[in-house]
Amino acid sequence: MQYIDIILLALLAAFVLYRLSRVLGRRPDDSGSGVLRPRPRREDNIVALPGRASTRPGPPPRAKKSEAGDADALTNAGVAEIRLNDPSFDPDQFLQGARAAYEMVVTAFAKGDRDTLRSLLTRDTYENFSRAVSDREARGETLETTVVGIRGTELVEARMAGRNAEVTVKFVSDLINVIKDRDGTLKDDTAGSGVKEVVDTWTFVRDVRSRDPNWALAETHSPA
Secondary structure (H helix, E strand, O other), X not given: OHHHHHHHHHHHXXXXXXXXXXXXXXXXXXXXXXXXOOOOOOOOOXXXXXXXXXXXXXXXXXXXXXXXXXXXXXXXXXXXXXXXXOOOOOHHHHHHHHHHHHHHHHHHHHHOOXXXXXXXXXXXXXXHHHHHHHHXXXXXXXXXXXXXXXXXXXXXXXXXXXXXEEEEEEEEXXXXXXXXXXXXXXXXXXXXXXXXXXXXXXXXXXXOOOOOOOOEEXXXXXXX
């Protein structure tokens, strides 16, 4: 039965990619296979966690129905591709774990808990987080973050990059961030700020050939 599931997933992924190639066309650098090439990884806007919040931002421009359908099809194709390489992957269970990881990372970053961050982040991302914590400590500042609640999580992208599965999740949360200087005085930009609605987009990665079932945070992005 497991092999039948894998075959069905392979057929589904092939069908979705075929439909996308008909709708989106081929990119100039395609070799003629009709398979869409993966996007390059972004390395900007990493770690800017405390100042990323925007109070009740307006909704993003509504995508055209065809564009939204294409994005959903790409995500579904990516999920199918990941399941071909890792049949145990379950999007719903993954999102549950992502919610827990989100709260743990945000809280650990505020506390400067490097041990927890090291266990949840890729090496490069951990170095960026650790550097940000060191800079804050050098300024004599402390950060207090309270996760009031996570309003929603949405899987917005999934793909295989070599042997690594990459899944991008959009988080909408309510946070309270309070920054104090070395004298314990509230910083002007956080004094009385209260609860803010925050939108984050995080990418998690996992080597599907590894025996370690855990995912690691590889990228953090926020609205400009």
